[in-house]
Amino acid sequence: MSLRAQEHNHQNFTVTFPREKVVLVTLNRPGKLNCIDTATSKEIAKIWEQFDQDEDLWVGIITGNGRAFCTGADLAGTFAFLLKIGRMTDS
Numbered sequence: 001m002s003l004r005a006q007e008h009n010h011q012n013f014t015v016t017f018p019r020e021k022v023v024l025v026t027l028n029r030p031g032k033l034n035c036i037d038t039a040t041s042k043e044i045a046k047i048w049e050q051f052d053q054d055e056d057l058w059v060g061i062i063t064g065n066g067r068a069f070c071t072g073a074d075l076a077g078t079f080a081f082l083l084k085i086g087r088m089t090d091s
Contacts, residue, residue, distance in 0.1 A: 003023060004054075004057070010043055011039075012036075012043075013026060013027050013040065014026045021057055022059045022060075023047075023051055023057050025047060027063070027065065027070055029065075030065045033066070034065070034066065034069060034070040034071065035074040036070060037073075037074040041073075
């Protein structure tokens with residue numbers, strides 16, 4: 001199935017098709033400077049995997065809403081996850 005034909009409902013980014021052969025992924029966490037948590041990273045990876053298989057799309061662009069493209073990984077979310085599974089302590 002083509003990437004364009006799928007429904008895209010993602011919490012932290014949007015997927016649009018501004019031109020015929022172009023997919024645009026826009027990070028949408030401006031309050032967190034578009035940092036990417038683990039779940040979002042996995043979702044975006046799936047988009048790029050589908051893009052690679054879609055012969056109708058030639059160009060993939062990633063951008064961010066707000067004043068920052070992306071500040072990197074959401075370390076606060078990662079820290080909370082490690083605490084939850086007991087891999088780290090807060091002391």
